[in-house]
Amino acid sequence: MISTLPRPVWLRTATVLYVAAFLLFLFLPLTTVAVFAFNNAPYPAPPWRGFTLDWFLGNASAGRVGLFHDTELLGSIVTSLIVACWVTVVSVIIGTANSFLMERFEFPGKQALSVLMLVPLVIPGVILGISILALSSRIAELADTLFGWDLDFLRPGLPLVVAGQFSYIATITTLMISARLKRFDRTLEEAALNLGASHAAVLRTITFPYLRPAMIGSAAISFLMSFENFNTTLMLVGADAPLTVTMYGRMREGASPVLNAVSLFLMLASAALALSLLRGGRRSA
Amino acid sequence: MVDAADPLSQPAWRRRLVLTWLLAPALLWLLLLIVLPHIDLALLSLRRRIAPHVYQPSLLQFKTFFTEPLYWQVFVRTAVISALATALTLLVAFPAAWVITKVARGRASSLLFVVCLIPFWVSETVRALGWLILLRESGVLPSLLVKLGLTPVPVELLYHDATILVGLVYTSLLFMVVPLVNSLESLDNALIEAAYNLGASGASILRHIVIPHAAPGITAGCIIVFMLTLGNYLTPTLLGGKNSQWFTELIYTQFIVRFNWEQGAAFGFLLLGLSTAMVALGLRLSGQRFVDVMRRT
Numbered sequence: 283m284i285s286t287l288p289r290p291v292w293l294r295t296a297t298v299l300y301v302a303a304f305l306l307f308l309f310l311p312l313t314t315v316a317v318f319a320f321n322n323a324p325y326p327a328p329p330w331r332g333f334t335l336d337w338f339l340g341n342a343s344a345g346r347v348g349l350f351h352d353t354e355l356l357g358s359i360v361t362s363l364i365v366a367c368w369v370t371v372v373s374v375i376i377g378t379a380n381s382f383l384m385e386r387f388e389f390p391g392k393q394a395l396s397v398l399m400l401v402p403l404v405i406p407g408v409i410l411g412i413s414i415l416a417l418s419s420r421i422a423e424l425a426d427t428l429f430g431w432d433l434d435f436l437r438p439g440l441p442l443v444v445a446g447q448f449s450y451i452a453t454i455t456t457l458m459i460s461a462r463l464k465r466f467d468r469t470l471e472e473a474a475l476n477l478g479a480s481h482a483a484v485l486r487t488i489t490f491p492y493l494r495p496a497m498i499g500s501a502a503i504s505f506l507m508s509f510e511n512f513n514t515t516l517m518l519v520g521a522d523a524p525l526t527v528t529m530y531g532r533m534r535e536g537a538s539p540v541l542n543a544v545s546l547f548l549m550l551a552s553a554a555l556a557l558s559l560l561r562g563g564r565r566s567a
Numbered sequence: 568m569v570d571a572a573d574p575l576s577q578p579a580w581r582r583r584l585v586l587t588w589l590l591a592p593a594l595l596w597l598l599l600l601i602v603l604p605h606i607d608l609a610l611l612s613l614r615r616r617i618a619p620h621v622y623q624p625s626l627l628q629f630k631t632f633f634t635e636p637l638y639w640q641v642f643v644r645t646a647v648i649s650a651l652a653t654a655l656t657l658l659v660a661f662p663a664a665w666v667i668t669k670v671a672r673g674r675a676s677s678l679l680f681v682v683c684l685i686p687f688w689v690s691e692t693v694r695a696l697g698w699l700i701l702l703r704e705s706g707v708l709p710s711l712l713v714k715l716g717l718t719p720v721p722v723e724l725l726y727h728d729a730t731i732l733v734g735l736v737y738t739s740l741l742f743m744v745v746p747l748v749n750s751l752e753s754l755d756n757a758l759i760e761a762a763y764n765l766g767a768s769g770a771s772i773l774r775h776i777v778i779p780h781a782a783p784g785i786t787a788g789c790i791i792v793f794m795l796t797l798g799n800y801l802t803p804t805l806l807g808g809k810n811s812q813w814f815t816e817l818i819y820t821q822f823i824v825r826f827n828w829e830q831g832a833a834f835g836f837l838l839l840g841l842s843t844a845m846v847a848l849g850l851r852l853s854g855q856r857f858v859d860v861m862r863r864t
Contacts, residue, residue, distance in 0.1 A: 284669040285757050287763050297670060303677070304663050308686050311697025311737070314707060318700055327705040361742055376592050383589040387582075398597050404846055405601075406798025408815045409835045412822050413604035416832065449600035481577060510690040512801050513815070517822065529692045533699065533805060542700075545693040552688035560681070 312549065319542035326539045337543040349543040358528040359544075361440070362509050365524055368444045369451055369508040374501050376448075377455025378493065381463045386455075400457075402450035411517025414446050439520030444515040451507055455500040462496035495562070502559050506552065612832035628833030638817065639726040640835075645814040646841060648728065649796040656743045657785065658791050659736060664747035671758070678746060687741040695805045698734055699725065702806075726808040734802040739795060743788040750784025751777075786853040793849075794842050814838055 285559065289297075318326040322334035324346075340348035347353060384396060415438065422436035435441040466489070474484045512526045519527050525544070532541055577585075593656065615625035632638045667680050701707045703723035709721035724730060754777065762772045778785070803813035818838065821831030 284759050286756060286760060297666060300662055301666055305682065306574075307659075307737070308683065308740075311694055311701060312686055312689060314700050315693060315697045316582070325705070326700050327703070328707055328710045376596060379589050380593050383586070383593055387586050387589065389586060389590070395593065395597075398601070399593070401574055402601055404794060405605075405844065406794065406815070406842055407801055408818055409608075409839050410601075410604075410800055412818065412831060412835050413608040414600060415822070416828060417604040417607040420607065442761060445600060449596070452596055480672060506688065513798065516800065516819070526690060526692045530801065530805070531698070533692070533696060537696065537699075541696060545689075545696055548693055549689050552690075553685070556685070556688050 306382050315545045316549065318539055319546045321539060324538060326537060326542050337539040346538075347540065349540050349547070352540055355525070355528060355540065355544055358523050358525045361522045362524040362526070365440060365443055365447070366505045366508040370501050370504040372444070372448050373451045373455045373504045374459075374497055376452050377459045377500060378497060380452070380456040381460035381492045384460055386462045399453055402453045405450070407450070407511070407513030408517060410449055411446050411514040414442060414449065417440060417515050418445075437520065438518055438521060442518040442520075443515050443524065446518045447508045447511050450514075451504045454507070455504055458500040458503070459496045460491060462493055466492055498562065499559060502555055506555065608832045608835055612836050613622060614829060627832050629837075631830065632767045632833060632837060641817055642807060642814050642837060642841075644812055645797060648731060648735070648792055651811055652732055652739065652796045653789050653793045656736045656739045659748055660740055660743035660788070663740075664751055667744075667748055668751040668754075669759075683744050684741060686737075691738055691801050694737060695734065695802055698730075698737070698806055700853040702730060725806060726810050728807075728810075731803050731807045731811060731813075735796050737801065738799070738802055739792040741796060742791045746784040746788040746791075747781065748784075748810065750781045750787075754780045757790055782853055786849050790846050790849040793845055797838065797842050797845075 291409070303527050315326075319337055320335070321330060321338070322332040336346045336348055338348045339350060340346035342353040380399065384392070384399075418436040419438075422433045425431040425433050425436075470488055470492075471484050474488055479487070509524075510526060512530065515524055515527055516530075523531070525548075529541060529544070532538075571576070612628055613624055613626065614622040615627040617623050632642075663683060667676055671679050699706070703709075703719050704723040704725070706724070708724060712718045713721055713859070758780075759772055760775055762776055767775070798815060800813065800815040800819065803811040804816055807813065814834065815838070818831050818834045821827045821834060
């Protein structure tokens with residue numbers, strides 16, 4: 283029952299036990315991953331054989347390739363970063379444009395468009411991936427047979443991965459930025475216009491600064507979702523695999539603790555991003 | 568929103584120009600990446616190859632699905648496990664959301680909420696890796712069971728349906744906790760106190776006050792969790808191994824491994840159909856609009 287009502291002892295005990303079990307369930311997998319990044323053994327499995335930093339620092343001459351010398355993993359991190367940057371920039375720009383479109387303009391078919399904008403969220407990621415793969419490959423095929431053009435960017439590869447991830451992340455940025463634009467007090471803009479400011483100046487000095495927290499927040503979410511995306515990426519990936527795909531491949535082969543090391547890095551990076559967002563959110567609130 | 572009463576609004580031609588420039592990217596995005604690819608996928612699924620580069624309209628792929636037991640069995644299995652995972656997620660998440668909104672107070676409440684969200688900032692791959700290390704035969708839990716004397720030799724905890732369920736529930740928790748917390752937060756404690764003072768039991772308060780109030784959040788959470796589980800690929804294949812028999816895996820095999828795009832496209836549409844049907848059903852049952860549900864989460 284709620285905190286203001288008397289609760290019998292058994293219920294309180296049950297609540298505490300439940301919360302403890304819930305937290306254990308949440309954090310057990312993650313702590314395990316982190317701990318075994320430091321185990322001095324060739325496989326991430328018990329028993330504990332002592333502390334080592336080999337899985338971070340080791341190189342081929344030591345017999346163990348650590349994260350900092352694993353060119354394949356480092357390369358895929360760079361690939362993921364490049365993809366995530368593109369997806370973030372494009373999604374935030376389009377999301378901002380969409381939110382102005384939906385909040386400030388009336389046009390025929392607006393209702394239908396607003397529903398269509400939400401559709402990408404309810405399409406399973408695998409299907410987004412194969413549908414984009416099928417269409418782009420067929421267009422590339424057609425261009426090749428009709429004109430002899432070699433449209434490389436339509437073949438599986440990073441441009442398609444960016445397009446596939448963008449196709450649904452744009453919905454998220456649109457929702458986040460629209461939600462803030464909706465709460466904007468338009469009398470501020472009117473006052474500035476009355477005082478002789480140009481429309482461009484109003485946008486630059488009033489509307490965009492107001493939207494900035496939502497744009498930064500949605501940029502962080504986009505970056506994270508892109509970096510972590512697996513389903514859509516798997517279908518569209520070419521020769522350069524982003525991190526999640528590389529990790530998946532290695533996990534199917536039977537992983538060495540270097541995967542734990544890279545996972546620990548991901549956790550720290552996510553935590554840093556989350557903390558800075560929380561702090562930023564508090565300041566702007 | 569051309570506002571005639573506003574003398575400061577831009578001239579009509581300029582507004583039209585801006586509208587065009589804002590409309591263009593939205594339409595390009597939705598047409599090129601959502602609408603056209605799905606039309607193309609539909610066309611692909613409805614044709615059959617009779618010779619190299621020669622095709623004919625056909626329902627062959629859908630017929631194969633229904634006549635080949637393996638295919639529809641995997642489909643049904645995926646749907647059933649997804650439904651089970653959704654129900655379990657609700658059971659696990661509801662008490663947590665209740666504690667966050669109604670039992671814990673002030674800082675403890677918001678701290679607990681943030682703590683609940685943290686694991687989901689980490690990639691699903693990492694979370695699956697955690698379960699692999701915990702559950703595999705040489706892993707942490709089996710060796711713990713041996714040490715405790717519960718099993719004589721390490722048992723393989725991976726590659727069971729229950730393992731897939733655990734993994735799916737774990738991955739989905741966030742998408743259930745957030746809508747539940749949002750809907751329970753707006754429930755006025757005074758209602759519960761009044762019912763309690765009038766002698767209602769805990770069960771009847773839950774049934775007549777809490778669940779009706781939280782229904783929109785429950786539906787929204789269930790819809791999203793079911794959809795995400797159905798479309799999941801990583802968790803079932805890693806935790807279920809060869810026994811996972813997940814429908815998205817069939818799609819991947821047809822598309823990428825066998826290069827049978829027609830069959831893969833048909834499978835894709837069947838999955839999309841099931842997912843859409845469940846979303847529609849959930850909305851119908853709770854009498855909500857799609858737009859409101861998506862906004863809520």
